[in-house]
Amino acid sequence: MADNIEINKLIAVLEQSELNLLVDLRTGDGFNEKAYEKVVEMLTLFEKEWKEVSSIPKEVATIMVELYGELYNFSLNYSGEESERILKAAKNIKRLIEECLEGIEEAQLEKNQLFTKLFAYINEDGHFFEKLRSGKGFDDQQFEKIYEALESIMDEVHSWETLPKAFITILINFYEMDLFVYTYQEEFHQEEEADKIYDAYERVFELIAG
Structure with a gap:
């Protein structure tokens, strides 16, 4: 298990990657594949890191609460292949978030x-x-x-x-x-x-x- 310093660094990477992803969509620059892949990487790491714990840091929780809905709504604002890419990414992130939250009834x-x-x-x-x-x-x-x-x-x-x-x-x-x-x-x-x-x-x- 990573120590608190390392976890905080990973959380910062997730926060910045999410910001990059959403800002580009909000400003009309389209889907930022690099930022999306980094978000996926961080969520995958956190799923393994926190598999046996019942609570997770609020900063990550906030991203989990908001991200799928944000991406889904952006998929409605775009059209064609770009819309499909965003929706596919949203569904994959939703799946990863659900996996991160599994295990605690x-x-x-x-x-x-x-x-x-x-x-x-x-x-x-x-x-x-x-x-x-x-x-x-x-x-x-x-x-x-x-x-x-x-x-x-x-x-x-x-x-x-x-x-x-x-x-x-x-x-x-x-x-x-x-x-x-x-x-x-x-x-x-x-x-x-x-x-x-x-x-x-x-x-x-x-x-x-x-």
Whole structure:
């Protein structure tokens, strides 16, 4: 296992590579293959490094939470082969992130009283995020309970240097609510539900960002 100094260097490489990748896409310069490959390299290293641990540094967690959604949205902004390259990269990064977060069951985190209500409310009535994915719409009452539980958690979590893997997975689900907006508009043709989801995403994003 690498020491803290080496880990911090690797985290810095990941942060810079992610920045290079996203800035080039944001400015219209297209897909930066070199930056993408470095992101993949770092995530692969971290998957091996943190396979047996339950929490990972917040800096890396933040990248994991945001990166797939960012890339997916950029794939919609580009067209043709460039769009396909970005989407393919997004899916591969999502897979790598999921592998990094494997091994720690949600049930273990549920034993922590800080997270008990959050997981209970998410899992109510067929699971909040699964209902969104399947096109069942946005459950206003369930979301408000989830948001209240998340709000109480974030007051404490903002001061932590590492985040539990299972909680990072939940944060990814929150962050990717943005992607459901497009799905509900274009596939399900439910504009009102899309608006509700986007408003909820904005509230959660502001809360997570602190």
